[in-house]
Amino acid sequence: MNIATHPFDALMEITARPPTVFVRGEGSYLWDDSGKRYLDFIQGWAVNCLGHSPPEVAEALAAQAKLLLTPSPAFYNGPSLRLAKALTEHSCFDQVFFANSGAEANEGAIKLARKYGALHRGGAYEIITFEGGFHGRTLATMSASGKKAFEPLFEPKVPGFPKAKLNDLGSVQRLISDKTVGVMLEPIQGEAGVWPATDQFLRELRALTREHGLLLISDEIQTGMGRTGKLFHYEHAGITPDIMTLGKGIGGGVPLAALLATDEASCFEHGDQGGTFNGNPLMCAAGLAVLAEVSKPDFLKSAADAGLFLESELQRISARHGLGEVRGRGLLLALDLKHPIGASIVAEALADGVLLNSPQPDALRFMPALNVTREEIALMIDCLDSILTRMGAARRVA
Template sequence: MEFDRAGVRALMEITQRPELVFVRGEGSWLQDHNGKRYLDTVQGWAVNALGHSPANVIKAITEQASKLINPSPAFYNEPSIELAKRIVEHSCFDRVFFANSGGEANEGAIKLARKWGQINKNNAFKIISFEHSFHGRTLATMSLSGKPGWDRMFAPQVDGFPKAKLNDLESVRALIDDQTVGIMLEPIQGEAGVIPATVEFMQGLRALADEHKLLLIVDEVQTGMGRTGTLFGYEHSGIRPDIMTLGKGIGGGVPLAALCAREEVSCFQPGDQGGTYNGNPLMTAAGVAVFDELMAPGFMESVNARAKQLSEGLLVISAKWGMNGERGEGLLRALMLDQDDGPEIVAAARDRAPEGMLLNSPRPNLLRFMPALNITADEVDLILAWLDEILVKVRG
């Protein structure tokens, strides 16, 4: 199959892409237009929780598509009720609003927190977020994010998001004033390089929020749905957040996200929140299939076994090459390089023959791994063996 350059020019250019077109995927593997296979450690940035084209999700979508795709969010539908019930039963939250992307869910969290502030805190509206955080690409979520330079890209930014330092409780305390309504963070900063919030910090934030009557909001778009070895990332610290957002893995590859809140925080009135496709049965049926697979006996135990295998293997590679170790939780991990050759390693892995490997380097001195949660032990061994081989090629 020939690469269609004319067709590519019809697409708006928003990122640099290699000249290959993926045409098929199964589990941990992708195949391009030339028939070359790739071992995928990125999985759409932690989106494909069960790998590419999982049979149970295909079955759920196919069956649902033949019955009902979208009756509009003005009416109830069965799959959205079933998925909401599952989330509520397995979390500390009481209410769920379904959205189409993590950015949209986070936008909803901002709105919900500000509405709560109008009712309960004399119109308080500020949400403290964190340096180097990533919360989405809408104007408000870019302003909420602490990614360097984002405050200037589409200026003026949305007001009300002062930035603290992750794992520095005093930096948070210093920003609290009478206009503060909440604190929002990722339990693990993914785009920043897989940097976990410590258990002590998460517990300190909960206590600080309680002290000042603030909402604690966790952005679990990347860390939720089994990614860190527990169903939700906040569980590692034993706290109860007030609001949580989900995305990426919740749909197993389809556009689905969720805004979850405790009953006392769920203060939206009719007309405050909505969306044409929100909670449609086609997407939420996929979500039910993903959720039930994650809850199947032995599944999370397998996630943690593969996480241990990957972590230990990355430490061996780090020691061999004089790198700076690895970090993360579950199957969201990072190998900390000793030099800024991450992009070269990514390119060499992709170009490897006869089979390639897809890697991610969100920072030039770091590789991030987000494989399918059902990746096999043999596939983890292959990742580690090929990575070592690629390092020989890149570094000599």
């Protein structure tokens, strides 16, 4: 189908999209309907942890589709039981609730914390979150987010989410009251421009929440499933949260998410939580295939090594072009551009056959497949270097 004949107007206009229609993907590459190939360093916003259409996921889906799609969440099914057990064995958590998206998992975490507050903390319901944080696009998760663009939207917001400053323990302490039930944060704030919580801050935050009997909720929608070089980011700080959410990478490209909690924090009663497609065997089969690959020690080491190589190459590019710091961890990194040129770089890269992301006007975010090769990183770096060189020349002429 020619681009001119695509019925673009049938889709709601919720974001600016280029007139590119992708039809096929493999590994780190996508192809559009004209046959042009693109090197993808977005990967569905850190979704395709094994790259596009990985054989392991495709085969798991095909095999499960022939057996059972969904029996209803009112019944057990094998893949959901096996995936839940595998996740608890690989983490510090005891129980799992499956969902379809990260926002839905975070919504579940908020509900679970409020239920805990109702049962154990005299009706406490406030969850301290952070400026710059992003937890999803449901009404409650937008309210929990600290994204400035969300502030005027869809009022009135859901109350109960006072905002602290990342890496500022005092700002958290000042917000704690008898209404507080927990603290919720992303270990690395992705949408804000890849701003990490320090390991020391995470350890101090865990100590503070324990001191006050509060739940610590780790939103690992973007950082989980090997993205930062360990299976889960909380492992870097050596802490154990009470609740964790997973999404994006857990499905390797299909809609799957999870809410994990310790036995102590797991207090839902029958009827409190549910969802028609939650924990369906088709998606859980994909999750099992992803977890089997990502949890391999050699895989995680390779992903961590790729992250170090990407980081060093971005630092080299930054020094060459007089740009700012490289932030993040593993294969979730950002380059500070110092100037609001992110959108221009993204557009030029698209024309050159490379997909990049600019979450903020002055930053680029890099979220390649966890099995990205050094050669693919080098190709992206060469493209970025050329674009920055052209931009620099244009600025000098101007």
